[in-house]
Amino acid sequence: MIDVRAIQADEGHLLRAVRLAALTNAPDSFLETYQEVLDDPADVWTSRAAAGVGEGDALILLALDEGRPVGMAGIAREIGQRRRHRSTLWGVWVDPSQRGRGVGRQLVSTALEWARQREVRAVYLEVVENEDPARSLYTRLGFVRREVDPFGAHVDGRDVALEHLVLVL
Numbered sequence: 001m002i003d004v005r006a007i008q009a010d011e012g013h014l015l016r017a018v019r020l021a022a023l024t025n026a027p028d029s030f031l032e033t034y035q036e037v038l039d040d041p042a043d044v045w046t047s048r049a050a051a052g053v054g055e056g057d058a059l060i061l062l063a064l065d066e067g068r069p070v071g072m073a074g075i076a077r078e079i080g081q082r083r084r085h086r087s088t089l090w091g092v093w094v095d096p097s098q099r100g101r102g103v104g105r106q107l108v109s110t111a112l113e114w115a116r117q118r119e120v121r122a123v124y125l126e127v128v129e130n131e132d133p134a135r136s137l138y139t140r141l142g143f144v145r146r147e148v149d150p151f152g153a154h155v156d157g158r159d160v161a162l163e164h165l166v167l168v169l
């Protein structure tokens with residue numbers, strides 16, 4: 001039974017572990033590199049977890065299988081009166097052993113519900129073009145394509161196109 005819940009302030013180590021697992025499993029799906037995550041000092045993980053408990057402008061969700069992190073999703077609301085109606089979804093990942101069972105949908109739906117409760121009007125995200133499982137997950141939840149940025153990322157000497165998606169809540 002997978003438990004999806006907000007990270008707790010003292011769970012920086014779990015966040016680091018799940019990000020490293022995501023970047024090992026799906027390095028091309030994310031903008032950060034494994035080495036960048038590895039190099040982040042311990043206090044950075046502590047602050048990210050503390051900021052991600054969902055009480056302020058950010059929420060980090062963990063999917064846990066008997067305490068072991070097997071998935072995550074993050075959402076952050078922009079700051080400032082004129083931008084607080086916008087949020088960005090990031091870091092969505094599910095361990096391959098748990099895929100196809102609704103965990104990704106549960107993570108993203110829970111993040112969207114958090115945003116809805118905060119009167120966010122639009123949720124944005126970037127996804128690598130032709131990344132089918134991710135695109136279908138987002139499309140099923142109502143995201144639509146806004147544009148493609150052909151220079152979204154630069155990986156091993158080549159440009160990688162990123163699709164910009166938006167969901168109006």
Ligand SMILES: CC(C)(COP(=O)(O)OP(=O)(O)OC[C@H]1O[C@@H](n2cnc3c(N)ncnc32)[C@H](O)[C@@H]1OP(=O)(O)O)[C@@H](O)C(=O)NCCC(=O)NCCS
Nearest residue numbers: 026029092093094099100101102103104105133134136137
């Ligand atoms: C994308 C990802 C998070 C989906 O997680 P998941 O737990 O397998 O997804 P779910 O089981 O909740 O499926 C939700 C929807 O996604 C779609 N989907 C999931 N896996 C799919 C696949 N392999 N092929 C096509 N569609 C797929 C389905 O449309 C499904 O909708 P349905 O339940 O109405 O049929 C997972 O494949 C993953 O971690 N991929 C690598 C990392 C990544 O690409 N992250 C996104 C970065 S933007």
